[in-house]
Amino acid sequence: MVLAEQPDNWERQVKKGWLELAILASLWSEELYGLSLLRGLEEDTDLVLAEGTIYPILSRLKADGLVDTKWVEGESGHPRKYYWLTPAGRRRAVVMARYASGFLGSIEKLIAPLLAKEGK
Amino acid sequence: MHSDTLQRRVDAYLAELRRCLCELPPDEVRDILQEIRGHILERAEASGELTEERLVEILKALGRPEEIAPLYQVDSVVAKARTSLSPRVVMRGIHRWSVVSAWGLLLFVLGVVGYATGFSLMLTAVSKIFLPREVGAWVSPGAFSIGTSSAPGARDVLGWWLVPVGLAVGVLVIAGTTRLLRWTLRFARIRRPTSTVSSASSY
Numbered sequence: 001m002v003l004a005e006q007p008d009n010w011e012r013q014v015k016k017g018w019l020e021l022a023i024l025a026s027l028w029s030e031e032l033y034g035l036s037l038l039r040g041l042e043e044d045t046d047l048v049l050a051e052g053t054i055y056p057i058l059s060r061l062k063a064d065g066l067v068d069t070k071w072v073e074g075e076s077g078h079p080r081k082y083y084w085l086t087p088a089g090r091r092r093a094v095v096m097a098r099y100a101s102g103f104l105g106s107i108e109k110l111i112a113p114l115l116a117k118e119g120k
Numbered sequence: 121m122h123s124d125t126l127q128r129r130v131d132a133y134l135a136e137l138r139r140c141l142c143e144l145p146p147d148e149v150r151d152i153l154q155e156i157r158g159h160i161l162e163r164a165e166a167s168g169e170l171t172e173e174r175l176v177e178i179l180k181a182l183g184r185p186e187e188i189a190p191l192y193q194v195d196s197v198v199a200k201a202r203t204s205l206s207p208r209v210v211m212r213g214i215h216r217w218s219v220v221s222a223w224g225l226l227l228f229v230l231g232v233v234g235y236a237t238g239f240s241l242m243l244t245a246v247s248k249i250f251l252p253r254e255v256g257a258w259v260s261p262g263a264f265s266i267g268t269s270s271a272p273g274a275r276d277v278l279g280w281w282l283v284p285v286g287l288a289v290g291v292l293v294i295a296g297t298t299r300l301l302r303w304t305l306r307f308a309r310i311r312r313p314t315s316t317v318s319s320a321s322s323y
Contacts, residue, residue, distance in 0.1 A: 035159050052183035055155060056191035063199030071154075076165055078158045081151075 015047045021100055022047050023057060024085065024093035027067060033080035034058065058083055066092050126175055130160055133179050140189030143197060143212075152192060156182070202305045207235050207294060210301050217305065227304050234297030238290045241266070245286025257282055 022045055026037050034055055041048050048054065061067045066089035074080045085093065134153050141149045163178045164170045182188070193216065201213020214231050217224030244267050248255045251268075256276030258269035265271075266286070278285060 033158075034155060035162050050183035050187075051159070051181045052156075052188040053191060055152070055159075056188065059152070059192055060199055074158070074162075076162065078161050079154065080158060081155050 012049060015049060018045075018100075019047050019053070020057060020061070021093070021096045023054070023061065024066070024089060024096065027083055027085045027089070028093060031082045031084040033072075033082050035080075037083070061089065065089075123170075126164075126170060126172065129172070129175055129179075130157070133160075133182075133185060137185035137189060140185050141192060143193050143216075198305055202302055204302075205298060207298060210298050210305075211235070213305055214301055223304075223307075227301060231297060231301050234300070235294060238293035238297060240290075241286045241293065242290035245283045245290065248280070248282045248286070252280075255282070 022041055023037065026032060026040050032040070037058075038048060038051055038054055041054075058067065062069055062083075065086060067083045068086050069081050069083050071079045072082055134157060137156065138149055138153060141152060144152075159182065160175075160178055163181075164175065167174045167178075197216045198213045201210045201216075204210055204213075211228075211231050214224060214228045218228040244255060247267075254268050256266075256269065257278040258265050258267075258271065258274040259277050260269070260271040260274035263271060263274075266282075276282075
Protein backbone atom coordinates (compact mmCIF):
# COMPACT_ATOMS: atom_id res chain seq x y z
CA MET A 1 0.00 0.00 0.00
CA VAL A 2 1.50 3.31 -1.02
CA LEU A 3 0.66 5.68 1.79
CA ALA A 4 1.36 8.74 -0.31
CA GLU A 5 -1.87 7.94 -2.17
CA GLN A 6 -4.09 9.38 0.54
CA PRO A 7 -7.63 8.15 -0.08
CA ASP A 8 -10.43 10.55 0.63
CA ASN A 9 -12.31 10.32 3.88
CA TRP A 10 -15.24 8.32 2.48
CA GLU A 11 -12.98 5.63 1.08
CA ARG A 12 -11.08 5.55 4.38
CA GLN A 13 -14.27 5.05 6.38
CA VAL A 14 -15.49 2.28 4.04
CA LYS A 15 -12.20 0.42 4.36
CA LYS A 16 -12.20 0.84 8.12
CA GLY A 17 -15.67 -0.66 8.32
CA TRP A 18 -14.80 -3.73 6.23
CA LEU A 19 -11.43 -4.47 7.81
CA GLU A 20 -12.75 -6.33 10.85
CA LEU A 21 -14.81 -8.70 8.69
CA ALA A 22 -11.83 -9.19 6.35
CA ILE A 23 -9.63 -10.16 9.33
CA LEU A 24 -12.21 -12.61 10.70
CA ALA A 25 -12.71 -14.09 7.22
CA SER A 26 -8.93 -14.52 6.79
CA LEU A 27 -8.78 -16.47 10.04
CA TRP A 28 -11.76 -18.66 9.11
CA SER A 29 -9.78 -21.64 7.82
CA GLU A 30 -6.30 -21.21 9.30
CA GLU A 31 -4.21 -19.80 12.09
CA LEU A 32 -2.22 -16.78 10.99
CA TYR A 33 0.31 -14.40 12.53
CA GLY A 34 -0.01 -10.65 12.00
CA LEU A 35 2.24 -10.26 8.98
CA SER A 36 0.92 -13.35 7.17
CA LEU A 37 -2.63 -12.06 7.69
CA LEU A 38 -1.55 -8.68 6.39
CA ARG A 39 0.08 -10.18 3.29
CA GLY A 40 -3.13 -12.07 2.53
CA LEU A 41 -5.19 -8.89 2.87
CA GLU A 42 -2.75 -7.00 0.64
CA GLU A 43 -3.02 -9.70 -2.03
CA ASP A 44 -6.79 -10.14 -1.92
CA THR A 45 -8.08 -6.71 -0.92
CA ASP A 46 -7.20 -3.05 -0.80
CA LEU A 47 -8.39 -2.54 2.75
CA VAL A 48 -5.20 -1.88 4.70
CA LEU A 49 -4.42 1.83 5.02
CA ALA A 50 -1.51 1.52 7.44
CA GLU A 51 -0.06 -1.83 8.51
CA GLY A 52 0.07 -0.79 12.16
CA THR A 53 -3.73 -0.60 12.39
CA ILE A 54 -4.06 -4.39 12.02
CA TYR A 55 -2.45 -5.14 15.37
CA PRO A 56 -4.72 -2.98 17.57
CA ILE A 57 -7.75 -4.50 15.81
CA LEU A 58 -6.43 -8.01 16.52
CA SER A 59 -5.79 -6.95 20.10
CA ARG A 60 -9.40 -5.77 20.45
CA LEU A 61 -10.76 -8.95 18.84
CA LYS A 62 -8.83 -10.90 21.44
CA ALA A 63 -10.14 -8.70 24.28
CA ASP A 64 -13.67 -9.31 22.93
CA GLY A 65 -13.05 -13.08 22.97
CA LEU A 66 -13.39 -13.45 19.19
CA VAL A 67 -9.83 -14.65 18.61
CA ASP A 68 -7.23 -16.42 20.71
CA THR A 69 -3.44 -16.27 20.44
CA LYS A 70 -0.22 -18.12 21.10
CA TRP A 71 3.44 -17.24 20.65
CA VAL A 72 5.36 -19.62 18.37
CA GLU A 73 9.12 -19.48 17.84
CA GLY A 74 9.69 -18.55 14.18
CA GLU A 75 12.26 -20.14 11.87
CA SER A 76 14.06 -16.83 11.58
CA GLY A 77 14.71 -16.57 15.30
CA HIS A 78 12.01 -14.17 16.45
CA PRO A 79 8.67 -15.35 17.83
CA ARG A 80 5.41 -14.94 15.95
CA LYS A 81 2.05 -14.36 17.58
CA TYR A 82 -0.53 -16.63 15.94
CA TYR A 83 -4.24 -15.84 15.92
CA TRP A 84 -7.23 -18.11 15.40
CA LEU A 85 -11.00 -17.77 15.72
CA THR A 86 -12.74 -18.84 18.91
CA PRO A 87 -16.24 -20.36 18.66
CA ALA A 88 -17.63 -16.88 19.47
CA GLY A 89 -15.42 -15.45 16.72
CA ARG A 90 -16.75 -17.97 14.19
CA ARG A 91 -20.33 -17.09 15.11
CA ARG A 92 -19.55 -13.38 14.82
CA ALA A 93 -17.86 -13.90 11.44
CA VAL A 94 -20.93 -15.72 10.07
CA VAL A 95 -23.31 -13.00 11.31
CA MET A 96 -21.12 -10.29 9.76
CA ALA A 97 -20.73 -12.23 6.49
CA ARG A 98 -24.51 -12.69 6.15
CA TYR A 99 -25.11 -9.01 6.77
CA ALA A 100 -22.33 -7.99 4.39
CA SER A 101 -23.64 -10.26 1.65
CA GLY A 102 -27.17 -8.84 1.85
CA PHE A 103 -25.84 -5.31 2.10
CA LEU A 104 -23.57 -5.69 -0.93
CA GLY A 105 -26.41 -7.17 -2.97
CA SER A 106 -28.69 -4.21 -2.32
CA ILE A 107 -25.92 -1.66 -2.94
CA GLU A 108 -24.90 -3.39 -6.18
CA LYS A 109 -28.48 -3.18 -7.40
CA LEU A 110 -28.61 0.48 -6.46
CA ILE A 111 -25.38 1.48 -8.19
CA ALA A 112 -25.84 -0.72 -11.29
CA PRO A 113 -27.32 2.17 -13.35
CA LEU A 114 -24.32 4.37 -12.47
CA LEU A 115 -21.87 1.73 -13.66
CA ALA A 116 -23.92 0.97 -16.80
CA LYS A 117 -23.91 4.67 -17.71
CA GLU A 118 -20.16 4.86 -17.14
CA GLY A 119 -19.65 1.83 -19.44
CA LYS A 120 -21.45 3.47 -22.35
CA MET B 121 24.45 1.86 6.10
CA HIS B 122 25.85 0.13 9.19
CA SER B 123 23.54 -2.41 10.82
CA ASP B 124 24.02 -0.73 14.23
CA THR B 125 22.55 2.48 12.83
CA LEU B 126 19.56 0.57 11.44
CA GLN B 127 19.12 -1.23 14.76
CA ARG B 128 19.19 2.12 16.57
CA ARG B 129 16.50 3.38 14.24
CA VAL B 130 14.27 0.39 14.98
CA ASP B 131 14.95 0.79 18.71
CA ALA B 132 14.06 4.50 18.52
CA TYR B 133 10.75 3.63 16.84
CA LEU B 134 9.95 0.99 19.47
CA ALA B 135 11.03 3.29 22.33
CA GLU B 136 8.66 5.96 21.05
CA LEU B 137 5.87 3.39 20.79
CA ARG B 138 6.62 2.25 24.36
CA ARG B 139 6.45 5.85 25.56
CA CYS B 140 3.07 6.33 23.84
CA LEU B 141 1.72 3.10 25.37
CA CYS B 142 2.50 4.19 28.93
CA GLU B 143 -1.10 3.76 30.12
CA LEU B 144 -1.11 0.02 29.41
CA PRO B 145 0.18 -2.66 31.82
CA PRO B 146 3.92 -3.43 31.29
CA ASP B 147 3.34 -7.07 30.24
CA GLU B 148 0.88 -5.95 27.57
CA VAL B 149 3.32 -3.30 26.31
CA ARG B 150 6.04 -5.97 26.13
CA ASP B 151 3.71 -8.17 24.09
CA ILE B 152 2.87 -5.36 21.65
CA LEU B 153 6.52 -4.33 21.21
CA GLN B 154 7.57 -7.93 20.59
CA GLU B 155 4.92 -8.32 17.91
CA ILE B 156 5.81 -5.02 16.19
CA ARG B 157 9.53 -5.79 16.40
CA GLY B 158 8.85 -9.18 14.76
CA HIS B 159 6.88 -7.43 12.02
CA ILE B 160 9.73 -4.99 11.30
CA LEU B 161 12.41 -7.70 11.34
CA GLU B 162 10.45 -10.01 9.07
CA ARG B 163 9.69 -7.22 6.60
CA ALA B 164 13.39 -6.31 6.68
CA GLU B 165 14.47 -9.93 6.07
CA ALA B 166 12.10 -10.21 3.12
CA SER B 167 13.71 -7.22 1.43
CA GLY B 168 17.16 -8.83 1.07
CA GLU B 169 19.84 -6.28 1.84
CA LEU B 170 18.37 -3.80 4.28
CA THR B 171 19.07 -0.19 3.49
CA GLU B 172 18.07 2.91 5.39
CA GLU B 173 15.55 3.80 2.69
CA ARG B 174 13.92 0.36 2.94
CA LEU B 175 13.74 0.60 6.73
CA VAL B 176 12.12 4.02 6.49
CA GLU B 177 9.57 2.52 4.08
CA ILE B 178 8.82 -0.34 6.50
CA LEU B 179 8.31 2.02 9.45
CA LYS B 180 6.28 4.40 7.30
CA ALA B 181 3.97 1.57 6.24
CA LEU B 182 3.47 0.64 9.91
CA GLY B 183 2.35 4.14 10.88
CA ARG B 184 3.56 6.67 13.44
CA PRO B 185 3.82 5.37 17.04
CA GLU B 186 1.79 8.29 18.39
CA GLU B 187 -1.02 7.36 15.99
CA ILE B 188 -0.92 3.58 16.51
CA ALA B 189 -0.68 3.72 20.31
CA PRO B 190 -4.10 5.34 20.97
CA LEU B 191 -5.73 2.55 18.94
CA TYR B 192 -4.36 0.05 21.43
CA GLN B 193 -5.14 2.17 24.44
CA VAL B 194 -8.72 3.00 23.60
CA ASP B 195 -9.36 -0.60 22.61
CA SER B 196 -7.45 -2.33 25.34
CA VAL B 197 -8.28 -0.07 28.28
CA VAL B 198 -11.96 0.09 27.38
CA ALA B 199 -12.17 -3.63 26.63
CA LYS B 200 -10.61 -4.46 30.00
CA ALA B 201 -12.94 -2.07 31.80
CA ARG B 202 -15.97 -3.72 30.19
CA THR B 203 -15.25 -6.99 31.96
CA SER B 204 -13.59 -5.79 35.16
CA LEU B 205 -15.07 -5.59 38.65
CA SER B 206 -12.37 -3.18 39.81
CA PRO B 207 -13.56 0.45 40.15
CA ARG B 208 -10.01 1.58 39.25
CA VAL B 209 -10.01 -0.37 35.96
CA VAL B 210 -13.57 0.67 35.12
CA MET B 211 -12.78 4.33 35.80
CA ARG B 212 -9.66 4.10 33.63
CA GLY B 213 -11.85 2.86 30.78
CA ILE B 214 -14.40 5.62 31.36
CA HIS B 215 -11.62 8.21 31.57
CA ARG B 216 -10.25 6.98 28.26
CA TRP B 217 -13.70 7.33 26.72
CA SER B 218 -14.20 10.77 28.27
CA VAL B 219 -11.21 12.08 26.28
CA VAL B 220 -12.99 11.44 22.98
CA SER B 221 -16.68 11.71 23.83
CA ALA B 222 -19.03 14.04 25.72
CA TRP B 223 -20.97 10.95 26.85
CA GLY B 224 -17.76 9.55 28.28
CA LEU B 225 -17.14 12.79 30.16
CA LEU B 226 -20.65 12.76 31.60
CA LEU B 227 -20.24 9.15 32.70
CA PHE B 228 -16.82 9.93 34.18
CA VAL B 229 -18.47 12.56 36.43
CA LEU B 230 -21.23 10.08 37.28
CA GLY B 231 -18.61 7.47 38.14
CA VAL B 232 -16.71 9.86 40.41
CA VAL B 233 -19.94 10.76 42.25
CA GLY B 234 -21.06 7.11 42.51
CA TYR B 235 -17.76 5.74 43.76
CA ALA B 236 -17.18 8.71 46.10
CA THR B 237 -20.62 8.11 47.64
CA GLY B 238 -20.07 4.36 48.02
CA PHE B 239 -16.60 4.64 49.51
CA SER B 240 -17.68 7.51 51.82
CA LEU B 241 -20.50 5.38 53.20
CA MET B 242 -18.13 2.49 53.84
CA LEU B 243 -15.54 4.79 55.44
CA THR B 244 -18.22 6.30 57.68
CA ALA B 245 -19.35 2.81 58.71
CA VAL B 246 -15.81 1.82 59.67
CA SER B 247 -15.24 5.16 61.46
CA LYS B 248 -18.27 4.42 63.64
CA ILE B 249 -16.34 1.55 65.24
CA PHE B 250 -13.50 3.85 66.33
CA LEU B 251 -15.50 7.05 67.01
CA PRO B 252 -18.90 5.79 68.18
CA ARG B 253 -19.98 9.09 69.75
CA GLU B 254 -18.84 11.39 66.95
CA VAL B 255 -19.98 9.37 63.90
CA GLY B 256 -23.61 8.49 63.16
CA ALA B 257 -26.72 9.02 61.05
CA TRP B 258 -27.84 12.30 62.52
CA VAL B 259 -31.34 13.70 62.50
CA SER B 260 -31.91 17.24 63.75
CA PRO B 261 -34.87 19.58 63.13
CA GLY B 262 -35.02 19.96 59.34
CA ALA B 263 -31.76 18.15 58.60
CA PHE B 264 -30.27 14.70 58.09
CA SER B 265 -26.59 13.86 57.71
CA ILE B 266 -24.32 10.84 57.85
CA GLY B 267 -20.88 11.26 59.40
CA THR B 268 -19.99 13.68 62.20
CA SER B 269 -22.48 16.25 63.40
CA SER B 270 -22.10 19.32 65.54
CA ALA B 271 -25.73 20.39 65.29
CA PRO B 272 -27.26 20.89 68.76
CA GLY B 273 -29.96 18.38 69.55
CA ALA B 274 -29.00 16.03 66.70
CA ARG B 275 -29.98 12.41 67.35
CA ASP B 276 -28.15 9.34 66.02
CA VAL B 277 -30.99 7.27 64.56
CA LEU B 278 -29.02 4.18 63.51
CA GLY B 279 -26.57 3.74 66.37
CA TRP B 280 -24.37 0.69 65.83
CA TRP B 281 -26.57 -0.34 62.90
CA LEU B 282 -24.66 2.28 60.91
CA VAL B 283 -21.77 -0.20 60.61
CA PRO B 284 -23.56 -3.02 58.72
CA VAL B 285 -26.01 -0.68 56.97
CA GLY B 286 -23.25 1.71 55.84
CA LEU B 287 -21.05 -1.14 54.61
CA ALA B 288 -23.92 -2.88 52.79
CA VAL B 289 -25.27 0.28 51.14
CA GLY B 290 -21.71 1.39 50.26
CA VAL B 291 -20.99 -1.93 48.57
CA LEU B 292 -24.32 -1.78 46.72
CA VAL B 293 -23.64 1.76 45.47
CA ILE B 294 -20.12 0.79 44.28
CA ALA B 295 -21.40 -2.40 42.61
CA GLY B 296 -24.30 -0.50 40.99
CA THR B 297 -21.95 2.20 39.71
CA THR B 298 -19.59 -0.44 38.30
CA ARG B 299 -22.44 -2.28 36.61
CA LEU B 300 -23.87 0.89 35.09
CA LEU B 301 -20.48 2.12 33.82
CA ARG B 302 -19.58 -1.29 32.39
CA TRP B 303 -22.89 -1.43 30.56
CA THR B 304 -22.36 2.04 29.05
CA LEU B 305 -18.81 1.08 27.99
CA ARG B 306 -20.32 -1.36 25.49
CA PHE B 307 -20.92 1.68 23.29
CA ALA B 308 -17.47 3.21 23.75
CA ARG B 309 -15.83 1.63 20.73
CA ILE B 310 -17.92 3.84 18.42
CA ARG B 311 -15.30 6.53 18.82
CA ARG B 312 -12.26 4.36 18.06
CA PRO B 313 -9.96 6.58 15.95
CA THR B 314 -8.74 3.97 13.45
CA SER B 315 -8.69 6.32 10.50
CA THR B 316 -6.01 8.66 11.77
CA VAL B 317 -2.90 6.60 11.03
CA SER B 318 -0.88 7.95 8.12
CA SER B 319 2.87 7.62 8.02
CA ALA B 320 6.05 7.62 10.08
CA SER B 321 8.51 9.54 7.98
CA SER B 322 10.65 10.70 10.90
CA TYR B 323 11.84 7.21 11.93
